[in-house]
Amino acid sequence: MGAISFQAVGKTYGGKAGVQALADVDLQIGEGEFVALLGPSGCGKSTLLNLLAGFEGLTDGAILFDGAGVARPGPDRAVVFQEASLLPWLTVWDNVTFGPKVQGLSRADYEPRAAEMLRLVGLESFRDALPAQLSGGMRQRVGIARALVMNPRALLMDEPFGALDAQTRLTMQQLLLDVWQRLKTTVLFVTHDIDEAILLADRVCVMSARPGRIARDIPIALRRPRSVDDVTSPEFIAYKAAIMADMRGHQAPH
Numbered sequence: 001m002g003a004i005s006f007q008a009v010g011k012t013y014g015g016k017a018g019v020q021a022l023a024d025v026d027l028q029i030g031e032g033e034f035v036a037l038l039g040p041s042g043c044g045k046s047t048l049l050n051l052l053a054g055f056e057g058l059t060d061g062a063i064l065f066d067g068a069g070v071a072r073p074g075p076d077r078a079v080v081f082q083e084a085s086l087l088p089w090l091t092v093w094d095n096v097t098f099g100p101k102v103q104g105l106s107r108a109d110y111e112p113r114a115a116e117m118l119r120l121v122g123l124e125s126f127r128d129a130l131p132a133q134l135s136g137g138m139r140q141r142v143g144i145a146r147a148l149v150m151n152p153r154a155l156l157m158d159e160p161f162g163a164l165d166a167q168t169r170l171t172m173q174q175l176l177l178d179v180w181q182r183l184k185t186t187v188l189f190v191t192h193d194i195d196e197a198i199l200l201a202d203r204v205c206v207m208s209a210r211p212g213r214i215a216r217d218i219p220i221a222l223r224r225p226r227s228v229d230d231v232t233s234p235e236f237i238a239y240k241a242a243i244m245a246d247m248r249g250h251q252a253p254h
Ligand SMILES: Nc1ncnc2c1ncn2[C@@H]1O[C@H](COP(=O)(O)OP(=O)(O)OP(=O)(O)O)[C@@H](O)[C@H]1O
Pocket: 013, 014, 019, 020, 021, 039, 040, 041, 042, 043, 044, 045, 046, 047, 048, 192, 210
């Protein structure tokens, strides 16, 4: 469950004469795989994620999710953005259980899972707090718990730690590694950060400048479970050097 297939996907905003964000993107993601999308600003990383989320329609090609065409957003593909955008008047618990409630699921079904997800992100003692009482990292943890409570087949993450300070970012990367190790949900993760991509992912896909394509698809064979301390290992540094060289080769011409 959670297999993703982008097939010759193209996306042009604003009609045929508009901005061509993506051209001919082919990308297969197996179930339970963690894939990071890396690339220069404006190369179409968010566009690719938004197409899979069903927020935007494609111009060319097809996107299959577990073999079915993607037509609209759905709880099977949970999205986490840079800002958690929690409902400020609801407690942590009510934010996390909001989605299943709206879906009409029974409390007996979602409450145990909501409690488990809050425990997984380390916030069980904050269930009655309001978002304004939390730090940015904690709000993002609530965002992750809120996404996972729907039991999605894929988790789509667009720069989820981009707004956090360096220390909190490391803590969140470790948390995501631990959560993924437990749940093994398929993840598509957009980032600008090479270290973050290598640390988290099974494969790092480097996109070319606009119109974006998958320029390189690099399997990351670092052993799991991983920890943020792995970034100083020689294998890690070798991946980083190779990816940096790749990215320099795919900058837009000046
Ligand atoms: N709704 C839109 N309407 C018109 N153009 C858009 C729209 N969304 C994105 N674009 C354009 O499509 C291109 C790709 O944008 P996208 O946000 O997908 O890139 P990105 O790689 O995620 O960038 P960044 O790393 O800066 O977030 C950019 O040139 C952007 O200006």
